[in-house]
Amino acid sequence: MNLPLLLRLLLWPLSLAYGGHVRVRAWLYEKRWLKQKHLRGKVISVGNLTVGGTGKTPMVLWLAEHFLGKGKRVAILSRGYRGAGGTSDEVELMKHRLQGRVAFGVGKNRFAEGHRIEQQQPVDLFLLDDGFQHLPLARNLDILMLDGSRKLNDQWLLPSGVLREPISACRRADILVVTRKTERPDIEAGDAHKYSIFYAQPRLLGFRRHGEQSALLYVSEIGHGPFFAFCGIGNPQAFFNDLSHWHVPVAGQSIFRDHHRYTASDLRRLEESAQSAGAIGFVTTEKDAENLGGVGTPALPIFVAAIDFVLTAESEFIAALERKLQLPRGAQA
Numbered sequence: 001m002n003l004p005l006l007l008r009l010l011l012w013p014l015s016l017a018y019g020g021h022v023r024v025r026a027w028l029y030e031k032r033w034l035k036q037k038h039l040r041g042k043v044i045s046v047g048n049l050t051v052g053g054t055g056k057t058p059m060v061l062w063l064a065e066h067f068l069g070k071g072k073r074v075a076i077l078s079r080g081y082r083g084a085g086g087t088s089d090e091v092e093l094m095k096h097r098l099q100g101r102v103a104f105g106v107g108k109n110r111f112a113e114g115h116r117i118e119q120q121q122p123v124d125l126f127l128l129d130d131g132f133q134h135l136p137l138a139r140n141l142d143i144l145m146l147d148g149s150r151k152l153n154d155q156w157l158l159p160s161g162v163l164r165e166p167i168s169a170c171r172r173a174d175i176l177v178v179t180r181k182t183e184r185p186d187i188e189a190g191d192a193h194k195y196s197i198f199y200a201q202p203r204l205l206g207f208r209r210h211g212e213q214s215a216l217l218y219v220s221e222i223g224h225g226p227f228f229a230f231c232g233i234g235n236p237q238a239f240f241n242d243l244s245h246w247h248v249p250v251a252g253q254s255i256f257r258d259h260h261r262y263t264a265s266d267l268r269r270l271e272e273s274a275q276s277a278g279a280i281g282f283v284t285t286e287k288d289a290e291n292l293g294g295v296g297t298p299a300l301p302i303f304v305a306a307i308d309f310v311l312t313a314e315s316e317f318i319a320a321l322e323r324k325l326q327l328p329r330g331a332q333a
Helices: 005-030 056-069 089-098 110-120 167-172 236-245 264-277 286-290 314-325
Strands: 042-048 074-078 103-106 125-129 141-147 175-179 196-209 227-231 250-255 281-285 302-311
Touching: 005 167, 042 056, 042 314, 056 074, 056 089, 056 125, 056 141, 056 196, 056 302, 074 089, 074 110, 089 103, 089 286, 103 110, 141 167, 141 314, 175 314, 196 236, 196 314, 227 236, 227 264, 227 286, 236 250, 236 302, 250 264, 264 281, 281 286, 286 302, 302 314
Parallel strands: 042 125, 042 141, 074 103, 074 125, 141 175, 175 196, 227 250, 227 281, 281 302
Antiparallel strands: 196 302
């Protein structure tokens, strides 16, 4: 979200009011004037401070695979933002990747969804997707994702900026994971909190052709290009930067609103832009692929980038996870 300065200034009083509200709300939960509800299984929350993509979904997938590999029974709780019928693009992406190996609870009341799952089957671990601000549900561990390509100190609170909470809210986190950067983030959350900070970089697994379940293809196997890139995600520029880093030749690009559901007219306009740019096909994200249903068969192939990420100190990250999860709920590591 990059609003003109004049509009940001006009919205600033609303940001002040919003900031006061979220501070008071967090304080009431910290002092236990507002009570949190507890599930039987352990809960790991993955969230962020900003509107837009920071790698929450890849982190949830990484955690799910890690704990499944250890024989744990895992469930994912998600609000299903801008979804319908008990699902969303991100939920469908995770379901596609995890292939029925975890239970899903989708809804605004994450405790109710988790309780419903626990009534049906035993769960060792709940992954609370986009859960940093979902304070009604108690958690054993808070992982906060930060986009290293953004300077947080330059951001304003909603609605005049992209911050969901003041930067000082970082103090509630147990672990910070910084994506797309390899140095300490520019956070100012007070000296009283020592962070466990880890770094992660996106990794391209390959491309699959949209509408097909074939094996992933290398960049060299999808054609010489150029391609037309499009996406409707929280941080579109990060995707375009990744394509450049992965040496995918791009002749043009188009940006849609986060979680955009594509229509047949959207596809026609994209095809016209791609043909004008001399592209031989499209490249997009897995989340966008979930929003392409029902738009028909395009004249040009759409290649979907499948990604995960690599933690630069994975063994230390796992040790930090295990150490915190072994503590009684609410204890400090």
